[in-house]
Amino acid sequence: EIVRWNIKVSKDTDLTLRTFLGARGAKKGDLSKFIEEAVRWHVLHRTVQDIRERNANTDPDELQRIIDETVSEVRAERHRKGRAGKA
Template sequence: MANEDTTRLTVTFSRETDLALRAFLGAQGMRKGDLSKFIEDAVRWRMFDQAVQGMKARNADIDPDDLQAAIDEACATVREEMWPTPVKDS
């Protein structure tokens, strides 16, 4: 069922992990074809977690109040760009 938007990989891991994973997927009502979806989801979550951990490490020396102020400012800027305040008629 591969198409041009997918890549075929060979994944190797322990027999113990294989059995545990297949038992887990089976208990969730998933079938053999769902293994690829599960692995893709796991890879995405792992990459996201690594990015978050990297950001935490880079910002470890910043005062929490200063960091929160920077986050609040960035969020306010994005909100204003996405949903500008309408000009009211006088």
């Protein structure tokens, strides 16, 4: 589902972005795609920063154990779902 945003940016930002996109042969809709991708990357970056800050005082060995355990659980779940889809 598409949601329409009304945003305001400086003329300099507008010109810089439109020049950037134009130099790459941008088509209609590419401005929206660029903004959506930029927002997703920024949210991911901030999420990673928050997690790093939250775990800054965690014992590295304990943190690795938690990561390994979680990765194993996810892989096992995917493996189960893969087998169920083939049955």
